[in-house]
Amino acid sequence: MKPYNKNLKQAxxxxxNNMTEAEKLLWSRLRGKQILGLQFYRQKPILNFIVDFYCPSANLVIECDGGQHYTDEGLEADRVRDEALAQLGLKVLRFDNLQVLNEIDAVVERVFEVISLQLESP
Structure with a gap:
């Protein structure tokens, strides 16, 4: 289990309980071990962050990003966050909400490709 801030459990x-439409749609394609039989968790605390989706078997984090992520502050916060998660050996995949809502099949295919690569590497 990855370390996490226990104060984030309620958040x-x-x-x-309040997922965005993009998160709900992506979750419908990740839940129930639909991709290579792997378990995903949603809104999972890791370190001092809550990641949208986490697959421990593939060391993969998936983020659905809304508009706030594309400001200067949001981009910098994501860079710091991704760097911290990478230090735990996690790969972070980011999709914007519109991409998830409009191109869900392509998003799922990309997730499948990345997981396949993650599982191949030592």
């Missing part, structure tokens, strides 16, 4: 629960 994580709240986010699971």
């Amino acid at each position: 994580s629960r709240d986010l699971r």
Whole structure:
């Protein structure tokens, strides 16, 4: 299990109960071990962050990004976050909400490709 801030447990629960439309759609394609039989978790605390989706078997984090992520502050916060997660050996995949809503099949295919590569590498 990856280290996490236990104070984020309630916030994580709240986010699971209030997912965005893009998160709901992507979750419908990740849940139930639909991709290579691997378990995903949603709104999972890791370090001092809550990641949208996490697959421990593939060391993969998936983020659905809304508009706030594309400001200067948002881009910098994501860079710091991705760097911290990378230090734990996690790969972060980012998709913007419109991409998830309009191109879900392509998004799922990309997730499949990345997981396949992650599982091949030592």
